[in-house]
Amino acid sequence: MAPVLLGLLLGACGREDVGTEVAIPAKPMRIMSTNMCTDLLLLMLVPRDRIASVTFLAHDAVEVIMPGADRGVAINHGTAEEVVAQQPDLILASPWSTPVMRQLAASTGAPLVEIDSAASFADIRRVTRQMGDLVGEPARAEALVAEMDRKLADLAANPPAQIRRVVVWEGDGNLTGSGTLTDEIIRAAGANNIAGNFPAARHATYSMEELLQARPDAILQGESRFNPPSLRESAGDHRLIRTAFKGRRITYPAALHACGLPQAADAARQLRAEIARVPSGPAPW
Known part of the structure; x- marks a missing residue:
């Protein structure tokens, strides 16, 4: 490391006024x-x-x-x-x-x-407006929030004819429950998140056997290009899962569920469209 940069780092770590607020x-x-x-x-x-x-x-x-x-x-x-x-x-x-x-x-x-991270559409509104104020673009932030709310209102005004039971299952047994942005997206899509019905739990666990016993209409699996292949993904693609949920596995862009973005409303619309293509009736096992 260059001596000047090292000096900066050591100086920063030893300063007493590092908590001093700097004007934006x-x-x-x-x-x-x-x-x-x-x-x-x-x-x-x-x-x-x-x-x-x-x-x-x-x-x-x-x-x-x-x-x-x-x-x-x-x-x-x-x-x-x-x-x-x-x-x-x-x-x-x-x-x-x-x-x-x-x-x-x-x-x-x-x-x-x-x-802050966002775990709800209300959080997205707050964070987007905060960022808009920070970067000097409050009008642009309001436009993004308004567009998101318009899409959410349209979803709410036109509910699906049938409420389908779904669950996020990635293969490691962890479920995404209530109090998460994913749960809000599923609800906005007009579906019932099985894990969202668990008592006060953002995250719960489900074995493969419990998943099959619960008989959801579809399972949701996040897709991320920036994470390397993992054992979790391999389990989520188990032959039994592929067979039991043929035509009932829905992938979604993980970034839209991990980050509190106004496009979360688009994620809800996309999810509703994907769920509509899931075969009607209970899973065939």
């Missing part, structure tokens, strides 16, 4: 995002020439949600060197950002704002 420009022109979810929302809110960088994870999610939106935008890996080199006038981070990142931001005079 009314319209930041060099915005650095260090979290995939803020990457995506940032790309929706501001033109690319005002973005210093987004994370290396952004591209695959962008290609699913808004292809080409990150073209020409630099990437970062959330390192101290990149903060120094890119000299951002606003850093967007998650509540889990490393202490060194926060300390270095304070040392270099770059304001760092932690953006």
Whole structure:
């Protein structure tokens, strides 16, 4: 590591005033995002020439949600060197950002704002408006929220003729229950999330045998390009699951469920369309 950068890091870690608040420009022109979810929302809110960088994870999610939106935008890996080199006038981070990142931001005079994750459509409205205010684009943020609400209202006004029972099952036995964005998306789609009926549990577990016994009309499985192949995915593609749920497995873009984005309403619309194609009647086993 270069001596100057090492000095900056040591100085940042030893400063007593690292908690000092730094003024945020009314319209930041060099915005650095260090979290995939803020990457995506940032790309929706501001033109690319005002973005210093987004994370290396952004591209695959962008290609699913808004292809080409990150073209020409630099990437970062959330390192101290990149903060120094890119000299951002606003850093967007998650509540889990490393202490060194926060300390270095304070040392270099770059304001760092932690953006909460979203577990509901109400959270999406709040986070989108917060980001819009931070980057100087409140009107754009309101437009995104209004479009999301229009789509949700349309879904609510035209419920499906039949409420289908579904469950998110990835192969590792973990279920996504109430209090999650995925549960809200399933409900907005007009379906019944089996795990959402469990008592006060965001996440529960289900073995393959319990899954078959529950006889959901369909199982949902997140699809992510940025995660490497895993044993969990192999279990989710077990021969028994393929056979029992033939025509009843629905994949969805994981980023739309993991990140609180206005496009979560699109995820609900897509899910309703996919569920409508599931064969009627109980699963044939």
